[in-house]
Amino acid sequence: MPSLNPNCEECGLHATATTVCMRGDGPQTPEDVQVFVVGEAPGANEDKRGVPFVGESGKILRSELHKNKLIEKTYITNLVKCRPPNNRTPTAAEIKACRPYLEEEIARLKPGYVITAGVPATKTLFRGKAKITQFHGEIIENPKVSYVGMPIFHPAYTLRDPSKLP
Template structure:
């Protein structure tokens, strides 16, 4: 297992797939590296590629607003993606691209040791939960695996396209808040 400095260096120099050759910046993550919650998205978009941080575009702003509304504190979460480089035109990462990045995500999980992992969208669910996972069928359901509580939820970008998913995402992230409180037994 790599420490954070080694992981950042390896990711920053990664050329394992085509995404490494077309990125502006590698996007490793943001937040508390000892957080009890890990949010996992699909991959960087244009804004994330430019800034080198995940979830800073419109979907990220929506996620931040939701986390603020549910009174999550910044030290309670870390945000990462399945792939660390932007796929061209924000397309879904190819299987081979995701496979090349999965060891980095697994390393992040091992370093953070979260109690809860939130899979934001179908790509995260497919690579964290099961390859045949369908977000519309499993969202909102707790899955316990290898000592982690896993919650699949819609990706905030889905709300930008379909407002009817807003209440469902709010409900799922509220369930994450409730689970954290039940695990820790306190509000921070």
């Protein structure tokens, strides 16, 4: 398990979160992880249950992974580990505070494929070079990292615009 800190106070999100420094969900060894999904931040349902992607957007994501026979091989986590108030977009400072946790998860699990769900995760992992509207569903290879990336629209976005569903 990653050494996430349930007493983390690196940013102010801990003060309003029910689950501080939420762990990812899925296989816990490199041998068992094929796909690594990174979302933006926990929502209300996730914060309450302590598990990423369990609300309505999580149902969409997990359904797609299941349809493609990937659910058992997928680790699901978030860029920011605590819920931002009112589900707002995480700030640059909050992303920076949580970045070491995400990097540790990737280094420990050594995924072959990383799917970034939404703009913040895509910009963070692909250094702001990947535009989600341009690269949604496309493979991005980067010789500087050990995985192949694929940005997708965040499932919450597809709830608002079903035409963006796969």
